[in-house]
Amino acid sequence: MPSKKSFPPEQSCLQWHAPGLVAGVDEAGRGPLAGPVVAAAVILDDLNPVMGLADSKKLTALRREKLFDEIRAKALCFCIAEASVEEIDRLNILQATMLAMQRAVNGLRLKPALVQVDGNRIPLLDVHAEAIVKGDALVPAISAASILAKVHRDRWCEALDRSYPQYGFAAHKGYGTAAHLQALNVHGATPEHRRSFAPVTHVIHKFAVQQAAAATA
Numbered sequence: 001m002p003s004k005k006s007f008p009p010e011q012s013c014l015q016w017h018a019p020g021l022v023a024g025v026d027e028a029g030r031g032p033l034a035g036p037v038v039a040a041a042v043i044l045d046d047l048n049p050v051m052g053l054a055d056s057k058k059l060t061a062l063r064r065e066k067l068f069d070e071i072r073a074k075a076l077c078f079c080i081a082e083a084s085v086e087e088i089d090r091l092n093i094l095q096a097t098m099l100a101m102q103r104a105v106n107g108l109r110l111k112p113a114l115v116q117v118d119g120n121r122i123p124l125l126d127v128h129a130e131a132i133v134k135g136d137a138l139v140p141a142i143s144a145a146s147i148l149a150k151v152h153r154d155r156w157c158e159a160l161d162r163s164y165p166q167y168g169f170a171a172h173k174g175y176g177t178a179a180h181l182q183a184l185n186v187h188g189a190t191p192e193h194r195r196s197f198a199p200v201t202h203v204i205h206k207f208a209v210q211q212a213a214a215a216t217a
Helices: 061-074 085-091 093-106 140-163 178-187 198-216
Strands: 022-028 037-043 077-083 114-118 128-132
Touching: 022 093, 022 140, 037 093, 037 140, 061 140, 077 085, 077 093, 077 140, 085 093, 114 140, 178 198
Parallel strands: 022 114, 114 128
Antiparallel strands: 022 037, 037 077
16 A cells, blocks of 8 residues: 655645636646646636537546547646656655645746635645635636546557566556456566555565575475
């Protein structure tokens, strides 16, 4: 399981909205056993709307790809950011996710007056923010952020699949499916696997024991 460490509390939610630009923020990749966690921040243009926005998980891959290009073309600004595998293992997945979200917001070309984040936690920011549970299905800007983050990470997994075809990353996107766990047990962990996640820790330990036994045989 991811390591547990003590960190300062996240920023509190607001009960009011300041006037100005609003950014939606969401992440992709908290659960997988490999790869970075990705966050996106988006400020949509009310005068140039993107139709058909929804929770990225509810859309087909083809629809996400089309919306990915449309969001990038029509949004006032957007930023896609990551927290690396090393940061995930060092900080834990929750804090790495907050870090990726913070990077995404700070990377926006325009500064929002309010940041709306999917879920129930907010990263530390220098702007007002609120958490919205199921925001990716309720708030268009969060939906847009979820699509950008999801497509970006899926493309990363497809590229990783070309380097490590024996693991099937293009199919399972790093999640702990039966096929992925079987590949881990046969081939061991890649440099892109999260060593603080229990299935990966177990495999690394198993291979270390096997190598030690072989060395003394």
